[in-house]
Each structure stands twice: as structure tokens, then as C-alpha cells.
Amino acid sequence: MLRVAREQLAAGDDSLQLNAIARLAGVGVGTVYRHFPNRHALWEALSTERFQDLVDEARAAAADEDALAGLHRLLRFALLHALSDAGFAAVLESASDTDAQTAALKAELDGAVAQLLDRARLDGVIRRDVEADDVRRLLCGVEHAVRSGDSDPARAEIYLDVLLEGLRPPR
Template sequence: MPSLNPERLRADSARVREQMLSVARERMRAGDADLPMNAIAKEAGVGVGTAYRHFPTHQVLLEALAADSLAALVADARTGANDPDPARGFARLMRAGLRLMLDDPALAAVLQRRDFACDETRELGAELFTSFGAVLDRARAGGAVRAGITADDLRRLMCGVQHAVRAGGDDGAAERYLDVMLKGLQNRAGSR
């Protein structure tokens, strides 16, 4: 199974890996979600075989790019699960998640999928969904989220909101769209 753990690499191999990640990160920020391995290898000054040894699939590369942001999202989910006000903890987590996805397009790409390629990502994903589930359960119990909304529903909605924000180019869109979503999720009299 592919690993995201660079500590297992020799120093020169770790430098090459970081150079490829730097190139891939810049390409993602420029809007190139395809991340062609040939182009990344060329820009990083390495052979394509070296690139594929480090990142055997597109998904492994995305997960490596998103690793720090995913860890930050897990930390935000833990914080949200411990917030004494369930509605505030839920809203804070949604805002943090959207901010992270907008700051890191690789995170958004990784969260769009339900399966992961690397063990570390699987572990972080499991921890995220456990902590997020606790936040969601408390928010439901406190009326901030209507019954029947699942963690997977929210994953999809958040991916949709970040896509809408990116498509619009409007500076205030993120908060506005998120506010619409949060209000639509609230448990109101007569809602199901």
C-alpha cells in the first residue's frame, strides 16, 4: 500500500519528493487538477520513473498534497466535537472545512472521493468521520441540523459549496453560500 510517510526516505529522495510536491501544488493552485506526471517530473527535474516511484497514482499524489490540510481538518473536527455549544461547534467546523478546501484544492479533490489510496489518509479519514459524526450528532440533538442529514450528505454539500465559490470569483460568496447551507440544514418545526 502506498505511504505518505516521507520519514522512511533517504534525504536525497525526500528532497526529490518535496520538489515534486511543490511543483504539483503550484499546478493545482493554477487550476491544473489533472496533474500530469510527465509535466510534474519535467518541472521538478526528475525522470518520470522517479515520479511514479514516489506517487504511483494520481490519487496518491493528491493525498500527499492534501495530507497537512486533512490533518488540520481532523483537528478542527476534534475541537468542534468538544465545543460546549453544539450549533457553534458545527458551524465553526463547516467554516473551517470550507476555508481549508478553498485554500487547498487537493483537499477538496480528496474529500470528493469516499475511498483513499494511502493508509495514512484512511486513518485520518476514519478519525475525521468519527469526530465529525460526534459534531453532527450533537448538532442534530441541539436542533442545528435536521434529522436525516448524514455525514456523507455534508461531505457532498461542502464539496459543492467550495466548487460554487471557485466558479463564482465573488469574494463574499463563501460566507454567503455557507450561511444559506447552514440555515437550510437547521431543524425547524415541520421539517423532516
């Protein structure tokens, strides 16, 4: 089922109709719905690898000597992945998860980002009142802003700069 869904995505069809996936995979509709109760659950399954990459990048950013540079690198990495994969972006911004693995990956991500933010706060380079979940939500807002425009990569960099400036402590 995941192979068929990936093939559909590769062919440019991101509708991921569960009935069509069942037909193309040669399984019953009930089988698909047992594994993926809705389209979002399928997106979660398809995004697991990309989410793990994001968690790994967050850990690397948290280990960076320069916390602000690590945060900037992490935000750019996450934004580029979200812009290139609308399903991943939907999973990243979702407040609730269908799959326990997705919830666990989000918890790992938030833990690594919290560690990075703690270091950045100690360095005095970000506000004290910003939490990991806030950063994820703000990044999703940047992703939405870029998508709602002409998806110009230069705008993405400008929006990231605005986000980073907003994360700095008040002057």
C-alpha cells in the same frame, strides 16, 4: 518528489505532471509511479498535513459547548482550506482513496463530525437524517459553487449560511 511537487505548486503550477516531477526530482519515472500511481495519489500525499488540521478542527468543534457554533466554525475552516487548495478539495470530495493514511484521516474526520452531529441532534439544532458524509459532500458542493462564480468571499459566507439553514430541523 514531494518537495519538487510543493515547489511546483508554490510557483503556480498545479498540473503536477508525474513525468515532470520525476525529471525535476532527478529520479526515474517508474520511481514516481511506484510511490504515486496517479496524480490523485500525489494530491493525497500533499494534503496529509492539511487533512490532519481539518481532523483536529473537527475534534475541537465536537468538544465545543455550542454544537451549532462548532459546526459552523468547522464548515468555515474546511471551506477556506478547500478554496485555497484545489488539490485538498479534490481529496476531500473523492469517494475513494489511494492511500491508507488518507482513508484513515477521512474515517477520523467522519467520526469527529458524527460526534458533533449527534450532539447537535440532541440539542435539536440539526435534522435527524443528516450524516457526517452528507455534510462533507454538501460542503464540497458549496466549494464548487464558490469556485464556479467569482470566488467572492461574501458569497462563500452566504452559501455557508444557506447550508447551515438547510441542516436545521424542518419547522
